[in-house]
Amino acid sequence: MKKKWRMSSILRLFFILIVIIPMLLICSIILNIYKRDILQQNTDRSLQTAQALAYSVSQEIGRLSGLFASIGLDEDVISTVYDIYRQDGFERQLATYKLKVLIEKYTASVSGRVLSVNFYFDDGSSYSYLKNLMQRGTEIQKEDWYMSALKKPNFIHFIGMKPNSLYGNYSPYMMVAALSPGYSNPSSQLEMILFTFESSAFDHILQSRDNSESTLFIADDLGEIIASNTILKRGSKLPMHRLADTFQHDQGSYVDDTDGDKTLITYAKVDVSRPNWVVVQKIPYTKLMANYRSVNSFIWFLAILIILAFILISFYFVSNMTKPILELLRQMVRVTHGDLNAKINVTGSLEMASLGHSFNQMTERIRELIYQHEQQEVEKRKAEFAALQSQINPHFLINTLNSIKFMALISKADNIRNMTHALTRLIASSFNRGGLVTTVAEEVDHLKHYLYIMEIRFGKSVVTQWDIAPETEELYLLKLLLQPILENSFIHGLKDIDYQGIIRISSVLEGEDLLITVADNGVGLEREEPILPDEGTTRHTFSGMGNMNVHKRIQLHYGPKYGLRYESNMPHGTIVHIRLPQIREPDELLV
Numbered sequence: 001m002k003k004k005w006r007m008s009s010i011l012r013l014f015f016i017l018i019v020i021i022p023m024l025l026i027c028s029i030i031l032n033i034y035k036r037d038i039l040q041q042n043t044d045r046s047l048q049t050a051q052a053l054a055y056s057v058s059q060e061i062g063r064l065s066g067l068f069a070s071i072g073l074d075e076d077v078i079s080t081v082y083d084i085y086r087q088d089g090f091e092r093q094l095a096t097y098k099l100k101v102l103i104e105k106y107t108a109s110v111s112g113r114v115l116s117v118n119f120y121f122d123d124g125s126s127y128s129y130l131k132n133l134m135q136r137g138t139e140i141q142k143e144d145w146y147m148s149a150l151k152k153p154n155f156i157h158f159i160g161m162k163p164n165s166l167y168g169n170y171s172p173y174m175m176v177a178a179l180s181p182g183y184s185n186p187s188s189q190l191e192m193i194l195f196t197f198e199s200s201a202f203d204h205i206l207q208s209r210d211n212s213e214s215t216l217f218i219a220d221d222l223g224e225i226i227a228s229n230t231i232l233k234r235g236s237k238l239p240m241h242r243l244a245d246t247f248q249h250d251q252g253s254y255v256d257d258t259d260g261d262k263t264l265i266t267y268a269k270v271d272v273s274r275p276n277w278v279v280v281q282k283i284p285y286t287k288l289m290a291n292y293r294s295v296n297s298f299i300w301f302l303a304i305l306i307i308l309a310f311i312l313i314s315f316y317f318v319s320n321m322t323k324p325i326l327e328l329l330r331q332m333v334r335v336t337h338g339d340l341n342a343k344i345n346v347t348g349s350l351e352m353a354s355l356g357h358s359f360n361q362m363t364e365r366i367r368e369l370i371y372q373h374e375q376q377e378v379e380k381r382k383a384e385f386a387a388l389q390s391q392i393n394p395h396f397l398i399n400t401l402n403s404i405k406f407m408a409l410i411s412k413a414d415n416i417r418n419m420t421h422a423l424t425r426l427i428a429s430s431f432n433r434g435g436l437v438t439t440v441a442e443e444v445d446h447l448k449h450y451l452y453i454m455e456i457r458f459g460k461s462v463v464t465q466w467d468i469a470p471e472t473e474e475l476y477l478l479k480l481l482l483q484p485i486l487e488n489s490f491i492h493g494l495k496d497i498d499y500q501g502i503i504r505i506s507s508v509l510e511g512e513d514l515l516i517t518v519a520d521n522g523v524g525l526e527r528e529e530p531i532l533p534d535e536g537t538t539r540h541t542f543s544g545m546g547n548m549n550v551h552k553r554i555q556l557h558y559g560p561k562y563g564l565r566y567e568s569n570m571p572h573g574t575i576v577h578i579r580l581p582q583i584r585e586p587d588e589l590l591v
Contacts, residue, residue, distance in 0.1 A: 027299055038291065039264070042288050050280065053281075054279040057202055061158055072193045080098050081127060110201075116128055120191050120192040120193075134167055135165050160176065161220065173234050175201060176194065249269075267280045324355075436479055437478055439473065440472050441474070443479075450486065451503075460494065460501065463503070465505070474584070485576050489518065493523055499521075519575040519576070523573075524569060525568050525574055554578070554579075565577045
């Protein structure tokens with residue numbers, strides 16, 4: 001038998017599964033959704049900031065490009081540069097002053113940011129406004145950007161950040177743009193105008209964002225930092241592990257945890273063809289999730305308080321509900337052990353009170369029934385004792401029959417003597433041997449006496465044929481099993497016939513069964529097919545037993561596969577088949 005659980009354990013487990021675990025799951029799901037929502041909101045907000053900054057940077061680049069294009073395409077500026085290139089002495093100084101006035105007219109709006117304007121001619125000579133380059137013109141003409149600019153004249157090539165190469169400038173990096181004029185002078189060819197300006201030109205765009213929780217910077221496709229709102233140095237490498245992926249998309253975001261510190265990174269590319277710049281914003285996860293951690297701690301603290309309160313209430317409820325049941329169980333155990341004085345103090349709910357009252361009434365009723373049964377047993381014993389006193393002693397009856405037999409012997413009344421002898425043997429076999437079973441041999445001997453009495457009683461001689469297999473003689477069967485069948489043959493089969501009556505009794509072993517057959521040549525059955533006793537045969541009694549009773553006794557003791565079966569004994573008569581199990585050792589209760 002499987003181990004059973006206590007009701008209190010089942011109820012507590014039920015509360016845990018139905019309330020506590022779902023509550024924990026709901027809290028976990030809500031906090032997870034809240035966490036994703038916070039991350040999404042901050043990602044969207046950070047991405048908007050990166051896009052706005054990228055737009056501002058592109059606008060600044062466009063403004064500077066427009067300024068430099070205005071200078072490079074101004075005919076007065078170009079002609080003045082040619083005058084400086086051709087003239088000497090005072091005239092050269094006048095042209096230099098004129099060029100300064102012309103350029104300052106354009107650079108007034110970006111005062112201090114333009115470091116120099118350098119003009120390069122096809123013969124390798126150059127002229128520098130404000131500051132000279134440390135590189136020779138012939139060296140600069142060999143660089144890739146120079147050749148690219150020559151192929152596309154009258155267009156501003158925003159080269160981007162380069163190491164400082166100006167005399168008198170202490171900043172390690174500068175910004176560079178170039179323009180190749182699209183017209184020439186007969187005496188000399190002006191190939192390139194190179195504009196250099198402060199690399200901090202974009203710092204004010206990033207610093208305009210009052211965001212102390214994040215890091216903002218502009219980087220190029222080589223990973224070098226161009227501008228930043230923090231202490232990151234210009235020209236240092238960008239601390240990003242997915243730099244290549246960043247430049248494959250116009251904008252995007254991801255969480256970087258390669259260094260163990262999770263960081264939200266959003267980026268947006270600057271909308272210009274050259275240079276390939278990107279604005280990046282980095283927000284530490286600790287600052288990003290500060291509000292989430294506070295809400296998370298509060299939610300779990302509140303959930304634990306609710307769970308503890310629920311556990312206390314549920315345990316109190318379960319204890320109060322199961323306590324009366326446990327008391328009822330203890331009292332029932334006392335009753336099963338024979339203590340009928342067990343009583344329950346009625347407590348608890350209405351249902352438990354009703355059970356307690358019913359239990360007390362039940363024990364009271366059981367005590368009354370036991371008392372009544374005991375009184376009935378006493379009265380029954382008294383009645384049986386009185387009946388025994390009034391009964392004829394079987395030994396007295398047998399002794400009396402023996403006396404009659406001797407008197408018949410003295411009087412030479414053989415019929416009386418033989419019948420008295422048969423009756424004495426018949427009664428002796430029924431009374432003197434206890435138990436419900438007998439052997440086949442004893443039953444045959446018993447039937448022989450019975451048949452003799454029946455012949456004398458009806459004054460009709462019957463031929464009896466015995467075919468008892470030797471191996472069946474020691475098998476056991478119920479007492480008085482065959483007498484009702486023989487009686488039925490005499491009374492209904494052979495009594496009124498006008499020819500010699502014959503009864504044949506045989507026994508054989510058939511498989512695991514004992515088959516006894518009683519056949520007569522009397523009037524027979526009205527139907528030829530085999531029938532069972534309960535299908536139409538008339539019940540006749542001998543000592544209180546009929547054929548139907550014989551059939552039911554057999555099935556009661558041995559099961560439904562055993563019993564009686566009738567069939568016609570052609571040309572006339574009846575055959576009764578009695579099927580019994582082979583019993584070689586009888587049940588001790590039947591002996």
